[in-house]
Amino acid sequence: MTRRDLPTYTLGELAGLLGARLVGDADRRVSGLATLKEAGPDQVAFLANRAYLKDLPETRAAAVLLHPQHGEACPAARLELDNPYLGYAALSRLLDPLVGREPAGVHASAVVDPSVNLGERVEVGANAVIEAGAALGDDVIVGSGSVVGADAVIGEGSRLHANVTVCHGVVIGERAILHSGCVIGGDGFGFAHDGARWHKIAQLGGVVLGNDVEVGSCSSIDRGALGDTLIGDDVKIDSQVQIAHNVQIGDHSALAGCVGIAGSTKVGRHCMLGGGVGLSGHLTICDGVQVTGMSLVTNSITEPGVYSSGTGAMKNVQWRKNAVRFKQLDDIAKRLSRLEKERDG
Template sequence: MTTVSAYSLRELAQQLDLELIGDPAAIVTGIATLEKAIPGQLSFFHNPLYHSQLLTTHASAVILSREYAAVCPVACLVATNPYLAYAKASILFSPVPPERAGSHASAQVHATTRIANTAILEANVVVGVNTFIGENVRVGANSVIGSGCYLADDTKLYPNVTFYDDVKIGKRGIVHSGSVIGSDGFGFAFDGTRYHKIAQLGGVTLGDDVEIGAGTSIDRGALDDTVVEDGVKIDNQVQIAHNVRVGANTVVCGCSAIAGSSTIGKNCIIAGGVGVINHVTICDGVTVTAMSLVNQSITKPGVYSSGTGLSESASWKKNIVRFRQLDELWKRLLRLEKSK
């Protein structure tokens, strides 16, 4: 944590491909909000709500769009999309872990598993049979990787991650702690008295540039694989059931759950706490708002919701009584209309 990244504004402008207005030799060593930035730090401005903070910032330089350059009191890095430029700048200021490549002495790796020279297995990592771990992969301490897995180059698993057997993840993947990939799908056959387990014989395939949040679970398929396509971003505490397919560049926010064999299209946004029942299909370009239940397929791009919105409980209690009488209410209204 003693590592400090220092860049001149000239270097930043070059690396981020932005126009610089100001002293190219000035040095910044960190990034902060407009309000909290101190001299020597970079900031960014993309939300008009914070306009007054731009005018009084103590940052040494601000990433912003051209129209605000004139009012900025300090050096400017001019960007077409300042938020995107901030994202790229933030990566430059990420701390770099100090450890060198190689496996910690306590890591347990089966003899049949191939691990690239540049990969890092931290302490107490356990890896099964016939798994492949690519270049610059890092597996966090106390993580367990099963057999027949494939971790492509530049993928990072944080500590305490579990991959069951037959899990594949593409390049530049990120998997946060506590996540479980490849656990058994929830499949049983009922004999009239009790449930018999259906062995879950498929695996999980995650594409390139996939990020999986903390405490998220993705079940293996019953026969075919559960699939998460390239560029999908999944937040914390999400549940992806067996044989789900999540389309490319879709975002699934925290605590959402996708039930078995459902398909989410590409470029969708599934907000937090959303449920999707099993065997439905959501087309490309759909947004579902927070805590909605998708209980049918969606065939038209757009924004979808369920729920009632928040009320004070006293009035809410009266209204939910009326909700249970809605059909009756409607019919009585129809009678009134007819009787006129």
Template sequence: MADSFQSSRPSSIPSSIKATRYSIAQIARHLDARIIGDENQIICAINSLADAQPGEISFLSDKRLQQELKSTRASAVLVNEATAEHCPVTAIIVDNPYAAYARTATLLYPQRIHIPGIHPSAIVDDNATIDITAWVGPGTVVEAGAVIEADAQIGPNCVIGKNVQIGKQTTLVASVTINHDCQLGERNLLHPGVVIGSDGFGQANDNGKWLKIPQLGRVIIGDDVEIGANTAIDRGAIKDTIIEDGVRIDNLVQIAHNVRIGADTVIAGQTGISGSTRIGKNCMFGGTVALAGHLTITDHVVLAGRSEVRQSIEEPGMYGSGTPLEPMKKWLKSAARFKQLDEMNKRLSALEKELAQLKNHSA
């Protein structure tokens, strides 16, 4: 287990990323899984079914890839009980192969941990508190009153505002801005370009002139949250903007002031959530979803990509809106007919009246 091994493989994984070696038995124990086959083989990398080589592990979570399973050269494959009998190599049997893949990849490729300390080029206020086990990278600014807890990793060129709190084992990859008074819990991961706690879009109109409304709230982020690159989460106007535990947010997402997102909700890229909307737990939003403000979305709601939500959703389930993809000629015809719907409705109403009159005359 102690050393790293670089496999010669047709893989897109950079050669600089080296896996830690584990036996199949060790991996199975980590997953609390059952093995059919040789448990003593050493695994040195993870790969797709089609590209895997001896010494590598793969997984099958999509039935459409069963043909690739039959021809895989992997030393072991993560499969469920139903698929195990079709596995030509050592099978590691789990309930959820995709989740097992995530845990195995994390085991083989643990997050890089920097040596604790503060880079000489970082600018740290004397009144900031940084745990001795934390790392602060080059060019980072840490302002007065900020607290960075044990084993936190603050990458290059980040800005940590006044009185910010960053919990244990939280990682800011690079160029992340956490504005004043915001709080991050433990084991969070924020990717480059994330901005937490900028002013919400609060403006009041006074006889045609816009007056800025001071944004006095904070952003509070729970534990085990991941936020993708260039996502912005605005501070509340008065109430806090709150992201609960286990939330996953993709790149380029805009979350406005006073929003609350429930635990273990996942939000795909380019989604926009307007102010004061409350989203429940265990929701899933596809890409480019748009939500109006002051809505309530209950738990366990799934929104298809490009959905436009203008009213609250009170029942769990799958929802969608928008125009699905179709061939251009067909779409142009549909668009033309859409513009004619009002006129067609009038004509239909007139025909229905005429039909009713004819029925009355014949009665």
């Protein structure tokens, strides 16, 4: 599974698989992917951003994936495509050493309850645990040390990397990728206070992930209090993200690292939340909203667009002065208004 084991293709095969027009030797065999600058003579490079056009003439790559408009400038064989970035994505998957391996079956050390419903070609890694009543679709891979809780459902073609936890009753769609350390279906944070102490509210809901969802390392998606926490299709969630109970995320949205979403908030479709963004609870964020990194959203958003909060870093010496003034800001504004009134007499 190291780079030395990368699959190899001829350029002709690649052109066919990528739907690209090949200009060059169809029989040349390549075995890897790299940037224009770093590609070696057995690798394919790609040009998907004009900023790297300067690296094209000097590339040592065996072939370059690019838009036809840059074909002439290419010193090597070329694979022409209208969208070379999508082509790069497709090529990267062809070269992924994790894909296309023969499934290894259920490891002898794995504990799979007899009541579990296992699809075809399922792989369960060493010391993984599949609890009673769970169902794993065809071609599911469960990594070493992962735990699938009772009655959980994992859709066809999904992969749990090592040490993933899918809690009881959680439903994962097809082709999900769950990275190590993530936890799907831990309890939501619900307590009633009696004036003196907390009383737990059992979290009776579940979590439902749509198809083609990816969840990063060490991220957590909590189960609902009553209804389910719902993650739509094609939602991409980075590492260290926290999604609280009864949150809903619309299809095709993407959440960068360290995002935190409080309970019952609904995020629309095609939204993008930057790293470290925080959404308060019980909000509704409409479709097509982008929030820049580390912004705090405390009100619902009803109009698509880009939203931000906070202030960027500056030298600490200056920041200290400005941060002090922030505490006087209301006073400053009032004093300014007074001056204006005096001027206006």
